[in-house]
Amino acid sequence: MDSIIFYSLASILLLLSFIKDRKKTKMALKKAWKAFENILPEFLVVILMVGFLLAILNADTISGIIGAKSGWFGVILASIIGSITLIPGFVAFPTAALLLENGAGYMQIAAFVSTLMMVGVVTMPVEIKYFGKKATLLRNGAAFIFSFVVALIIGMVVK
Numbered sequence: 001m002d003s004i005i006f007y008s009l010a011s012i013l014l015l016l017s018f019i020k021d022r023k024k025t026k027m028a029l030k031k032a033w034k035a036f037e038n039i040l041p042e043f044l045v046v047i048l049m050v051g052f053l054l055a056i057l058n059a060d061t062i063s064g065i066i067g068a069k070s071g072w073f074g075v076i077l078a079s080i081i082g083s084i085t086l087i088p089g090f091v092a093f094p095t096a097a098l099l100l101e102n103g104a105g106y107m108q109i110a111a112f113v114s115t116l117m118m119v120g121v122v123t124m125p126v127e128i129k130y131f132g133k134k135a136t137l138l139r140n141g142a143a144f145i146f147s148f149v150v151a152l153i154i155g156m157v158v159k
Contacts, residue, residue: 063103078108082115086122110154118143
């Protein structure tokens with residue numbers, strides 16, 4: 001139901017924008033399409049990867065690896081995976097929801113998402129180039145440690 005409301009609202013606002021200024025609206029739609037084309041390959045790869053993993057790993061396996069009973073081992077594993085994975089935020093949160101639905105624990109997903117958003121092993125070379133090695137290592141190290149704080153807080157709140 002929420003989707004219908006949001007799509008209807010977006011359509012109405014788009015129509016109002018088109019009535020007000022056709023040229024700007026067409027230009028905005030072209031820019032949005034270009035952005036969508038740029039994001040689509042990453043988005044599809046991640047969706048395929050998650051779908052493939054969910055097809056191979058059943059809920060019991062996911063629960064065993066990063067479920068609530070996996071404890072801090074699962075948190076560490078999830079944070080390492082999150083640190084080396086490059087997924088945009090708009091894909092990360094639905095992925096986390098899918099993992100939760102399939103048996104992952106809240107602490108483990110909190111660590112995964114926080115490292116995914118804050119730690120960038122893949123992007124380190126670019127970051128080192130612009131900010132220097134020391135600043136990059138400090139920032140990533142602090143973010144990695146902070147992900148455990150986030151996991152701990154989520155673990156205390158969700159129980």
